[in-house]
Amino acid sequence: MLFSAAVLLALLPAGLTAPSAGPLDKRAPLIQARSPAKVVPGKYIVKLKDGITDAAVNKAVGKYTASQVYKGVFKGFAGTFDAASLEAIRNLPDVEYVEEDAVFTINGIVTQTNAPWNLARISRRTAPSTSYRYDSTAGSGTCSYIIDTGVDTAHPQFENRAFWGANFAGDGQNSDLNGHGTAAAGVVGAITYGVAKKTKIIAVKVLNASGSGSTSGVISGMNWVVTDKATRGCPNGTAANMAIGGGFSASVNAAARNMVNGGVFLSVSSGADNANAANYSPASEPLACTVAASTQADAAASFSNWGSLIDIYAPGQNILTTWIGGGTNTLSGTSMAAAHITGLGAYLHTLRGSLTTAAQMCPFIRSIATQNVLTGVPTGTSNLLAYNGVDCNLSVAAPTCPQ
Ligand SMILES: *[C@@H]1O[C@H](CO)[C@@H](O)[C@H](O)[C@H]1NC(C)=O
Ligand SMILES: *[C@@H]1O[C@H](CO)[C@@H](O)[C@H](O)[C@H]1NC(C)=O
Ligand SMILES: *[C@@H]1O[C@H](CO)[C@@H](O)[C@H](O)[C@H]1NC(C)=O
Ligand SMILES: [Ca+2]
Numbered sequence: 507m508l509f510s511a512a513v514l515l516a517l518l519p520a521g522l523t524a525p526s527a528g529p530l531d532k533r534a535p536l537i538q539a540r541s542p543a544k545v546v547p548g549k550y551i552v553k554l555k556d557g558i559t560d561a562a563v564n565k566a567v568g569k570y571t572a573s574q575v576y577k578g579v580f581k582g583f584a585g586t587f588d589a590a591s592l593e594a595i596r597n598l599p600d601v602e603y604v605e606e607d608a609v610f611t612i613n614g615i616v617t618q619t620n621a622p623w624n625l626a627r628i629s630r631r632t633a634p635s636t637s638y639r640y641d642s643t644a645g646s647g648t649c650s651y652i653i654d655t656g657v658d659t660a661h662p663q664f665e666n667r668a669f670w671g672a673n674f675a676g677d678g679q680n681s682d683l684n685g686h687g688t689a690a691a692g693v694v695g696a697i698t699y700g701v702a703k704k705t706k707i708i709a710v711k712v713l714n715a716s717g718s719g720s721t722s723g724v725i726s727g728m729n730w731v732v733t734d735k736a737t738r739g740c741p742n743g744t745a746a747n748m749a750i751g752g753g754f755s756a757s758v759n760a761a762a763r764n765m766v767n768g769g770v771f772l773s774v775s776s777g778a779d780n781a782n783a784a785n786y787s788p789a790s791e792p793l794a795c796t797v798a799a800s801t802q803a804d805a806a807a808s809f810s811n812w813g814s815l816i817d818i819y820a821p822g823q824n825i826l827t828t829w830i831g832g833g834t835n836t837l838s839g840t841s842m843a844a845a846h847i848t849g850l851g852a853y854l855h856t857l858r859g860s861l862t863t864a865a866q867m868c869p870f871i872r873s874i875a876t877q878n879v880l881t882g883v884p885t886g887t888s889n890l891l892a893y894n895g896v897d898c899n900l901s902v903a904a905p906t907c908p909q
Contacts, residue, residue: 533596537605549573549607550592554581554600566600614642615896622699623802624821628846628892631876631909633804639896645702645852647742650694651731651770652848653724654687654750655717656680657709658830661688663696668707672730674723675714683715685830689837690749692828693845694852699827699834701849701894702856705745708738713750721755728761732768743855743864747848748774748794749841751786759791766793771855771867773797773847775840776811783811790815795851795868799823799843800891805882810840812884817868818875819883820846820892846892847871857900874898874907 538545554566560577567575570591572583584607587595596604618625621638629639651671658681659668668691673680682688687709695705712727713719728748735744746765751774752758765772774794776783783789789796789811796815799807799822806812807822822843829835851867862870875890883889898907 533593534598534601535603536592536596537603546607548586548588549584550587550595551584551605551607552582552595553602553605554583555602556581558600562600566598570595615639616642616644618698622826624693624825624842624846625699625701627802627821628701628850629894629896631893631897632879634802640701640703640853640894641857641896643704643853643856645695645705645742645849645856647740648702648705648852648855649708649735649738649740649744650691650702650705650848650852651708651710651735651744651746652687652691652694653710653712653727653731653746653748654682654690655684655713655715656682656687656711657691657707658682658688658828658832659707659709661692661696661828661830661832663692663698663700663828664707665697667695667705668709671708671710671734672727673711674726674730675711675719676723677714679715680711682709682711682830684713684717685835686713686717686749686841687711688830689825689827689835690747690841690845690848692834693825693842694745694747694849696828699825701846702852704856705849705852706738706740708734719750721752721758724750724752725757725761728758728765731770732765735770742859743771743852744769745771745773745848745851745855747845748772748788749839749844751775751777751789753787754785754790755787758787762788762791762794766865769864771795771848771851771864773844773851775844776816778809778840779811780809781811782813783815784813786811793865793868795847795871797840797844797847798887799838799840800880804880804891806880806884806887807838807840807843808882809838810843812887814886816887818847818872818888818890818892819843819880820850850892850894853894854900861901861903874905877909
């Protein structure tokens with residue numbers, strides 16, 4: 507692989523300056539790679555003094571077989587050298603230092619520029635921003651079930667990652683005839699509008715074209731997810747989105763509990779009645795991750811439900827997402843907020859593996875959330891805004907994730 511000079515400079519360890527040789531040692535210093543395990547044996551990068559001419563670079567390379575010669579801002583060469591050659595190179599007058607070559611791995615963070623505000627928001631502690639930063643694993647190997655009006659699974663934004671699951675809406679029409687489910691699925695996992703851009707989307711239709719369905723149909727859909735996930739191929743974990751709700755129902759809450767205990771991370775909308783989430787289901791089920799909506803100005807949305815059962819806030823105003831028929835739409839509501847947390851759960855399942863079970867995921871999301879940045883949060887409601895932890899080391903059990 508050929509690196510340009512500029513790239514090579516970017517790859518040098520931060521803070522690296524060429525140490526000067528000791529007074530008794532006239533040789534150019536040999537800098538060891540930071541991690542011995544990553545050294546490429548026998549390969550070295552030779553840094554020549556700044557400002558020397560290209561002719562001088564050629565002269566220094568001389569008889570050595572260089573795999574790369576750098577003549578830009580970083581002057582030098584690289585190659586495989588035996589001990590005698592290395593010794594001779596270190597004694598050349600224009601050599602500033604020699605560094606062991608090492609395996610360099612990218613940190614895996616991807617930046618989506620010109621991203622929708624809401625995606626940018628959950629990858630930063632502070633607003634505003636226009637780029638969404640996330641780990642390139644992006645929820646791969648997870649399944650995200652969308653319990654809603656169906657999903658336009660053929661929408662190009664889902665890149666053939668969306669599948670029809672089951673229909674309990676009682677209309678026998680295996681498509682999204684409303685748009686709401688497709689919009690939620692987009693925030694979960696669409697390639698442009700989604701949080702977890704590699705998750706698999708499975709449509710579970712429980713609401714018809716007018717967005718209505720029965721409690722019994724909803725419960726059937728919830729139960730179906732728990733059995734289906736065993737056959738779906740989701741080695742890294744399962745999330746489900748319920749951006750739907752009704753009045754308090756002990757049965758719906760029990761089904762929600764069973765989902766979480768059955769290994770499904772369940773994100774639910776708090777409801778949009780500016781009321782206590784305790785009076786709605788599944789929002790009132792403690793094991794569900796109950797999501798309230800925040801605005802682009804970092805305020806609690808005036809329509810959002812609230813109360814002690816709210817686990818987290820996520821963006822829920824002017825959310826650009828997928829729509830039926832292959833298009834897009836801009837929506838506000840706690841549904842859109844819940845979809846961010848479903849996507850985040852899938853994303854974190856991939857990153858955290860066995861460190862976080864489905865039941866532990868909501869507390870984990872709360873533990874890394876951005877604290878006390880939202881205005882207008884009602885007393886008694888946690889002031890926590892969703893954060894994807896992109897600047898934290900999420901490979902440890904209990905990451906320290908500075909605010
Ligand atoms: C599961 O997650 C790991 C990262 O933790 C990733 O490397 C792997 O590709 C994922 N599995 C699948 C099937 O995508
Ligand atoms: C949708 O379902 C509701 C409740 O079951 C029913 O009242 C309504 O007529 C249905 N609408 C359509 C368009 O099927
Ligand atoms: C994260 O922490 C683990 C355990 O301390 C460590 O092995 C790993 O190198 C850390 N990763 C980063 C990117 O700091
Ligand atoms: Ca909860």
